[in-house]
Amino acid sequence: MEQQINELFNWLDETSSIIEQEENTPYIEALIASSNLLFEQQVPEDLEPTYHKQLTDKVNQIQFNQYDRESRRKAMQLAILKGMKGATQQHHYITPDTIGVFVGYLINKFLEGEQSYRLFDPACGSSNLLLTILNQQEHLTVDSYGSEVDPTLIRLAFNNTNLQERKIEYFHQDSLKPILLEPVDVVTSDLPVGYYPDDETASSYELKAEEGHSFAHHLFIEQSVKYTKEGGYLFFVVPSFLFESEQKEQLQAFLKDQVHIVGVLELPKTMFKDEKFSRSILVLQKKGENTKDPKKVMLAQLPSFKDVHATNNVIKQIDHWFKNDR
Template sequence: MEQQIEQLFKWLDDTTNIIVEEEDVPYLEALIAASELLFYRDLPDDLANDYEANLKKKLNEAHYKDYEVEVRRKALQLTILKGMKGVTQQHHHITPDTVGMFMGYLVQRFMGDTKHYTMFDPACGTANLLLAVLNQQNESSIKAYGSEVDATLIRLAYSNTNLQEREIEYFHQDSLKPILLDPVDVIVSDLPVGYYPDDDIAYGYDLKLEEGHSYAHHLFIEQSLKYTKEGGYLFFVIPSFLFESEQKDQLQNFLKEHAHIVGLLQLPNTMFKNEKMQKSIFVLQKKGPETKDPNKVLLADLPSFKDVNAMESVLSQMNDWFKNDR
């Protein structure tokens, strides 16, 4: 698989660089064109002869159907990461693959025998997390949705989805504004962290700050609960300092009223450059008439995903929790 990922990455990177050189556009813009070329296999009209010949040559070298779905996702992810190097916007990041895999495992465990359900990522970015989770639910039929405000990221999400032959409905909008979407069974999201600039929109939220900009990650939690069915589950990647801010009491009171805290799993320290950047997986269940708090909250410090023995030990403890304490 690694060899195939490298092969497809090289094809995407080489083709992207041909487009960058010829059309003088940013790498990520050219990557969108390269991935669409791979999927649709159509060349635009009126290309310069040399340029057309180069692209035709690249098309003859690869067909996306020659690669497994996960190979396509990972190769495109690597190419996007290359394009994002040096990009300073905080929201331009990709959820690490190991986190996506673990989130997918958690969704599978919590949804159990439910085979038909809906899923939404309100901050989907390039859709890498959403697709990583979906690709693990092999025996389920899931109607998926994603929302993203950044035009480049949502176009990459669209290309990503096409190459994996998935159906996902996307909303290109500020996800903290009203969304034309019925509540879903599952939310998965790597929460954007920082301040939300639109105080007028934030004013309609319970978790707004009375003075100054509100925390985007708090507002996303509130908005996500609004778009979750009663009894539905929410899986967030959160900053580990979430419950250490001056607004922690307001957040905890809000969660107590609207949700059950089901799990908090600290991601391995080795994944992060420093303590301030550490993240956790936070699992909630939206309250409903038939829901209740778990016997005990699922708590764990996850070891390095490379440490197979330690990981097996944690998974064994989690299995016990699902049997006895859920």
């Protein structure tokens, strides 16, 4: 697989560099064009002859369907990471694969026995988290939805999905405004952290700040609960300080009223350059007629995923929780 990833990444990188140079455009914009070229396998006719030949030669070198889905996703991820190096916006960030794989594992555990479900990511970015999860769930029918406000990221998500030959319905909008979506069985998201600048939209939320800007990550939690069916599950990647901020009482009261807190799994400290950026996976279940609090909340400090023995021990603890404490 590694060879496939390298081959495909090199193709995307070289083709993006040609487009970047010829069109004097940022690498990330060139990557949108090169990934579309890879999918369409067709060069636009109206290009200058030398440039047209360069791109035609590149297209003739490769067929994306020679590569498995995970190789395509990872090659695209590497190219996006290269394009985002030095990008100043904090939201230009990709959820690491290890987190996506672990969230996918948890979804499989909680939905055991289900044949199909509906999945939504309200802050999907370039869709790496959604696609990582879907690639683990080939045995299920999953209707998938993603929403993203950033125009560059939504175009990358769209191309990423085409290259995966997946069907995901996307909403290019501010996800904290109303979304034309029926409630889903599962919401997952790597929550954007920070202040939300639109006070007027925030004013309709229970978790709005008493004064000043509201926390975007709090509003995303509230919006996600709204778009989840009763009894449905939510899997969030959240800052580890979530329950220590100045609006924690407000958040805790909202969660107590609307959901069951099912699990808090602290991600390995080694994944983060600075401890203050450390994150956790928060698992919630929306309250419904037949739901109840778990006997015990699933709590764990996840080890480095490179430590196979320690990771297996945590998996055993989680299996024990499902059998005895759910």
